[in-house]
Amino acid sequence: MLRLVARRLLWSVPLVLAAAAVSFIAVGLLPGDAARSLLGQNATEEQLQQARHQLGLDLPLWEQYWHWLTNALQGDLGTSLISRTPVVDELNSRIGASLSLIIGATLLAAVVGIALGVRGARRGRIGRLVDTVSVIGLAVPDFWLGLILVVVFAVELQLFPPNGYVDPLEDPIGWASSLVLPVITLAVPAVAIIAKQTRDAVATALDRPFVRTLRAAGISDRSILFRHALRNAAIPILTVVGLVFVGALSGTVAVEFIFAIPGLGSTAVQATAAHDFPLIQGVVVYFTLIVIVVNLAVDLAYGYFNPRVRLT
Known part of the structure; x- marks a missing residue:
């Protein structure tokens, strides 16, 4: 039974990583803009670019995922872009x-x-x-x-x-x-x-x-x-x-x-x-x-x- 539990737990690691990677890519391909959702429809392009830079949204998708993954492995799932509260707490x-x-x-x-x-x-x-x-x-x-x-x-x-x-x-x-x-x-x-x-x-x-x-x-x-x-x-x-x-x-x-x-x-x-x-x-x-x-x-x-x- 212990071998069964250990094997299941071992398989859970790539499962979590795969699910996170697929969802990150899928969300990245969806239409929409977090910066515009944060600043509103009346925000200027300059303000939007500045917000995207502050949020790290102007980086390549793979680089965004890598930053998220390295923090997640330390128990930090980041901060909500909209509410600005830690994701784990929310x-x-x-x-x-x-x-x-x-x-x-x-x-x-x-x-x-x-x-x-x-x-x-x-x-x-x-x-x-x-x-x-x-x-x-x-x-x-x-x-x-x-x-x-x-x-x-x-x-x-x-x-x-x-x-x-x-x-x-x-x-x-x-x-x-x-x-x-x-x-x-x-x-x-x-x-x-x-x-x-x-x-x-x-x-x-x-x-x-x-x-x-x-x-x-x-x-x-x-x-x-x-x-x-x-x-x-x-x-x-x-x-x-x-x-x-x-x-x-x-x-x-x-x-x-x-x-x-x-x-x-x-x-x-x-x-x-x-x-x-x-x-x-x-x-x-x-x-x-x-x-x-x-x-x-x-x-x-x-x-x-x-x-x-x-x-x-």
């Missing part, structure tokens, strides 16, 4: 909101999706219902669902706040209340994916020969389902839960915008619009590190459910 103040949203949505989707999938694994009408719910859940756009939830539960029923984010250290109840609608919005498509995968994986496990042997030995169906079939189906379920977590990173962009949550997704949109290189790079690094941690956690879970993975 992102650290926002990552809590994004992680609260993503972790909450993933947990909700996993609990509900696995419950639906297990219930529908025996086929019949429940199995067909799970398939139908999966199709509908995947077809519902996040932004549309979010707006509907706001209108119904925030405006009409006034059960939850329509937008905003509350610090859990200041008001835990307010924090939980502010996350209900965005978490449900982000979790609905994920519930459909996990339910379908769980149903198929558990149904396949129940059709294997060892299940017939257990039934012949007098083991109850409930015990077979939860102690044996579900454990054998854990690997594909864990895989799709990990993919759901990673996919939620991109889903936060729309959800954070709808509910005015100050997270990494909304920061990425604002930074891209302002052509804020350091802030965009910081978001990419944070997202990449989150993906690495999630993949490592999934690999460790593989080792728990499948001992053969520990020997690889």
Whole structure:
């Protein structure tokens, strides 16, 4: 298992560097000018040139990336071109909101999706219902669902706040209340994916020969389902839960915008619009590190459910 962890961590280094390089090049090719975003539309060309020189934007793209990379390796992701605050400080103040949203949505989707999938694994009408719910859940756009939830539960029923984010250290109840609608919005498509995968994986496990042997030995169906079939189906379920977590990173962009949550997704949109290189790079690094941690956690879970993975 230690070899597995070490190998994954070793591979994470080139992954972070590659993601940062690709994003830097992509942003550099986008139309826009950070100096104009900073000074406004009425700035003269001389003022723009002076601002570009001060910000280092007049250097070749490879040289800008090299300066950024050498500082990043020392833990300095630079300073936001627009807000003039350290990127690390700005992102650290926002990552809590994004992680609260993503972790909450993933947990909700996993609990509900696995419950639906297990219930529908025996086929019949429940199995067909799970398939139908999966199709509908995947077809519902996040932004549309979010707006509907706001209108119904925030405006009409006034059960939850329509937008905003509350610090859990200041008001835990307010924090939980502010996350209900965005978490449900982000979790609905994920519930459909996990339910379908769980149903198929558990149904396949129940059709294997060892299940017939257990039934012949007098083991109850409930015990077979939860102690044996579900454990054998854990690997594909864990895989799709990990993919759901990673996919939620991109889903936060729309959800954070709808509910005015100050997270990494909304920061990425604002930074891209302002052509804020350091802030965009910081978001990419944070997202990449989150993906690495999630993949490592999934690999460790593989080792728990499948001992053969520990020997690889």
